[in-house]
Amino acid sequence: MANTKGPAGRFGARYGIKIRRKINRVESRQKSKHKCPYCDEIKVKRVSLGIYQCRKCDSKFTGGAYSP
Numbered sequence: 001m002a003n004t005k006g007p008a009g010r011f012g013a014r015y016g017i018k019i020r021r022k023i024n025r026v027e028s029r030q031k032s033k034h035k036c037p038y039c040d041e042i043k044v045k046r047v048s049l050g051i052y053q054c055r056k057c058d059s060k061f062t063g064g065a066y067s068p
């Protein structure tokens, strides 16, 4: 099967390679940890759409839909 790697691999061969590559880029970014604007630690995870939480200082804040 052609190119089923990355987060969009769950879609298999469906939807076309261009859109799956886009999904790979967006999803690997939203799943990675981000920098906290309060304590400057790389401990921020996406909770849900536009909501991010720091695992260190426990602060919750809003941001973009896929990354803060």
Ligand SMILES: [Zn+2]
Binding pocket: 036, 037, 038, 039, 040, 041, 043, 054, 055, 056, 057, 058, 059
């Ligand atoms: Zn923090």
